[in-house]
Amino acid sequence: MSKESLQRSENIYSFILKFYPKSYQEHFGEEMKFVFSESLKDANTEKGGVVDFWIRTIIDSGKSIIKENLENRKGGEKMKNKNIARPLVATLAILSVPFLAMLISIDGFAWSLFDFMLMGTLIFGTGLAVEVANMKIKNKNHMIVAVAAIVLALLVVWVHLAVGIVDTWPLVGS
């Protein structure tokens, strides 16, 4: 893996860390970056490689960001039920499209239970990340950029899962 690719990956992970509570970032942020960098270098030589590593990292980060923000009781905003209900409703609404398509036998839709669970997790995680961004980022322009980045990350993972884009994955370099 090239130095440029590693630096780009570290920059993306540094951005993800901003979604953790501030006190958490201050205490563990540098260590988490170190563990991320070393793990990424290891993943480069392992089966599944960097793409599997990034998928695991996104899922791990999504779960822990939600958990740490929910546990954070010292100042700042706490997540309310509506912050969870909105992404949940959106996920169910989006997943109803392939579900209904399968019910009325439209060609091209043959999702398994695993497909629904996987896409549900990705969409719900994205929705929660958007809710956290909305809570944490006060500047409207920054918030728009953050939401766009979150949605882009979802689309990239979705496209990779659908058609595989490992050969053109920018993070692994040429």
Place this chain on the structure above:
Amino acid sequence: MDKHLSQSEFYILLSLAIKERHGYEIMKQVKEDSSQKVILGPGTLYGSIKRMLEGSFIKETPGDNPRRKYYTLTEKGRKYLSSELQRYNDAVELAKRKKLFKELGLAKFAL
């Protein structure tokens, strides 16, 4: 307190049983100890470390590098790990006495 550890927390304590380690070393040791069944990402790892620091099961040892802080078991953490290992051992002994391994098709564990 009678709280049982999560799987991640158990393996983290196990990794610190012999010597102090920093986060990346803990992650590698957990992966090895669990035969690659438990792979901790930084989020899960440091969430668990945070909760165990708050519960005084582990403590940070002083160091100069903010990217590599070392952690070690406290006396409370050591006792807690011992009680968890004893609990698992008791369960295995019970299973052996009742010949459950054979019953459940796990003959390789029925020593």
